[in-house]
Amino acid sequence: MKTLNQKVVLLTILSCLVWPFSVLANDYLLSEKTYNSLNAAQEKMEQQQYRQAEADLKKLVGETEAGSYERAVVLQTLGYLYSETEQYKLAADQFEQALALNALPEDVTHNLRYNLAQLLIGDDRYQKGIDLLNEWLKNEPQANSNAYVLLATAYYQINQFSRAVEAIRTAIQRDRAPKESWYRLQLAAHMEMQQYNQSIDVLEILIERFPVNKTYWDQLAALYAQQDKRLTSLAVQMLAKRLNMGDNDTVIRLANMYRFLNIPYKSAQLLQKSMDDGVIERNFKNLESLADSWLAARENENATQVLARMQSMDTSGETDLKLARVFISMENWPAAAGPLQQSLEKLPEDKRGQAWMLSGMVNYHVGNMEQSEQHLNRALAFAEVRNQASQWLRHLQNTRSDKEDA
Structure with missing residues (x-):
């Protein structure tokens, strides 16, 4: 190029x-x-x-x-x-x-x-x-994108690739509909500097926006092979062969592939950007994939934001319970209380065991001992959480005894 x-x-x-x-x-x-x-x-x-x-x-x-x-x-x-x-x-x-x-x-x-x-x-x-x-x-100060594209092109021609990247990024940021050729210029500059990770990022954007161009898939596979990530390279090649390149699910399948290959952070990034760019819908199914990718990447804060958005789309109570679990894993007990209460209101009676048990834990940690005991006792009725609820009740009783003896 x-x-x-x-x-x-x-x-x-x-x-x-x-x-x-x-x-x-x-x-x-x-x-x-x-x-x-x-x-x-x-x-x-x-x-x-x-x-x-x-x-x-x-x-x-x-x-x-x-x-x-x-x-x-x-x-x-x-x-x-x-x-x-x-x-x-x-x-x-x-x-x-x-x-x-x-x-x-x-x-x-x-x-x-x-x-x-x-x-x-x-x-x-x-x-x-x-x-x-x-x-x-x-x-x-209000220069349009074309001026920065021109500047990037000139820098590229005299081998000042880092400055070319800086200029073309500015052009892309300032334009609502960046042109394909701009991304190609950015890709070429990264490749000249052997910045393969950045090149992969740009190729993913190109695939997201222009999935019908097989060249981008081939380049992505080649870059993974260059980095000795041969399994990922092979997966990209196989995915490209199986895909209908005009299919709107292209991005989702690529994101799923990244998660399967234990690269969940890249999966989440791809899904998030595709939603922000309007390439894929911000519906419940896609948001669920995004939340799962953030969770797999241990980006719990990002996951809670997505799950919170999903709550209004789900009347089953499962999303509320899932959000509560994430807050509990972060030991953010006050934040977990609300989603747990919502899950108890939505879940069928025979599926509330986990919610009652977790609510007992949360109330214990925020100092609501009486409510904690009530909810843990409710959890005893469910076989799948009975042992755990019993342990928490014993812990609660021991805590009370220690306070009385003190």
């Missing part, structure tokens, strides 16, 4: 170029003769009479005062003519001369600086274009 298509860069330039004619302050007035000559040249350009317009503008350059505002505007206009006729090196030369005069209004200078940066990069004068583009960005 080192050789990028120069034509693609250049084709974006003309759409961004703005004609210099505008209402200006008194400090930036054209003489009537110069104004009329520029208008005539522009009309010829609109009629594609470029040779005549070029000759007229070159003559007009010599008729204007050296270093003047008029000279700068004529040079700028000549630059636009060369841009329209795809003579980009000549266009850049005219723009450079116009800027060097330091005679144009600040807003015009600012826009011209960006136009010149594009032309320089399109003409393979990357470092000069980068310097100018960075200068422009300092004064353009």
